Amino acid sequence: MTIMRQELTQLGGGAHALATQLLGNADDAADAVHDAFEAVLRRPQAYDSRKGPLKPWFLRVVRNRCLDMIRRRRPSAMPVEELIDPGTTPEEALGVDQRRMAIKQALAMIPAEKRELIVLRDYLDLSYAQIADVLGIAQGTVMSRLHRSRIALKEALDNDAQ
Amino acid sequence: MLSNTKPMDEHVGELLSGYIDGELTQQQRQRVEIHCGNCGKCESELSALRALRRDVSNSRLSEYGEDVWREKMDDTTVKVTRSIGWLLFLGAVLICGGIGIYAFVFESSMGTFEKLLIGAVYGGLALLFISVLRQRLIERKADKYKDVEI
Missing domain, CATH: 1.20.5 (Single alpha-helices involved in coiled-coils or other helix-helix interfaces)
Structure with a gap:
């Protein structure tokens, strides 16, 4: 249980990044991750280590929680603009880290299903098999979907730069 | 030998992502390497995708420690x-x-x-x-x- 708690603590940041991209709001994302912690700690036996590592399993729990929250929301309550700046630091505001800021802005411009693929692969470093597991899709479709998502992000970055 | 034609560029397209992610078979990897050696467009796209991947990986998408x-x-x-x-x-x-x-x-x-x-x-x-x-x-x-x- 203690090992699981330590692992979950380390996974919190990544899970929050994924939830933020899905929900468009850092506070709602924190609630989703917190709820996922609660669900996992209440029934730790639900995780079977023989079926794979904790990371993709926990990310799937967080993603399901986010999808539940989206379903409950009214369609108008999707504050995507918050994605652009989920906690701007003074350096970012001064333009010291413009590339990092540009990535956040470009991510906010592409659809959520593309954002989550990019975050799962490039930010959370999941393998294609793990991504397929988290998203519940065929492993064979991950590469093409991811490629389309990256092209969309690249175009959003290029458009933003112009 | 792969040519530098448009249909071939499109065909290699998604393999570029698989290549930078290390998710291709040896045969697919070789195909991408040979193709990129002959196709400037795909080579520059490969570099752009690598840079993009690095930038996303280095970005800070969660402010919670x-x-x-x-x-x-x-x-x-x-x-x-x-x-x-x-x-x-x-x-x-x-x-x-x-x-x-x-x-x-x-x-x-x-x-x-x-x-x-x-x-x-x-x-x-x-x-x-x-x-x-x-x-x-x-x-x-x-x-x-x-x-x-x-």
């Missing part, structure tokens, strides 16, 4: 243990109450009238408690400002 999650985890542990505590407490109260009611109704030497009178007092109190509790729960659920800290 491990300390925050450790605190939230502790908070979660408190909630979970509290729920278990309440469950045990209420379970024990219900069982004790049941035993008490059984003893009062069936094993007490009191007359029927006294039993009904005392039963009405406790029954009334219980109904009042349930009514207030229900009202409070409805209010709590509907209160938009319950999370506002003053």
Whole structure:
């Protein structure tokens, strides 16, 4: 249980990044991750280590929680603009880290299903098999979907730069 | 030998992502390498995708550090243990109450009238408690400002 708690603590940041991209709001994302912690700690036996590592399993729990929250929301309550700046630091505001800021802005411009693929692969470093597991899709479709998502992000970055 | 034609560019397209992710078979990797050696467009796209991957990987998409999650985890542990505590407490109260009611109704030497009178007092109190509790729960659920800290 203690090992699981330590692992979950380390996974919190990544899970929050994924939830933020899905929900468009850092506070709602924190609630989703917190709820996922609660669900996992209440029934730790639900995780079977023989079926794979904790990371993709926990990310799937967080993603399901986010999808539940989206379903409950009214369609108008999707504050995507918050994605652009989920906690701007003074350096970012001064333009010291413009590339990092540009990535956040470009991510906010592409659809959520593309954002989550990019975050799962490039930010959370999941393998294609793990991504397929988290998203519940065929492993064979991950590469093409991811490629389309990256092209969309690249175009959003290029458009933003112009 | 792969040519530098447009259809071939499109064909290699998604393999470029698989290549930078290390998810291709050896044969597919060789195909991408040979193609990119002959196709400037795909080679520059490969470099652009690599840079993009590096930038996303280095970006900071969550402002919450491990300390925050450790605190939230502790908070979660408190909630979970509290729920278990309440469950045990209420379970024990219900069982004790049941035993008490059984003893009062069936094993007490009191007359029927006294039993009904005392039963009405406790029954009334219980109904009042349930009514207030229900009202409070409805209010709590509907209160938009319950999370506002003053």
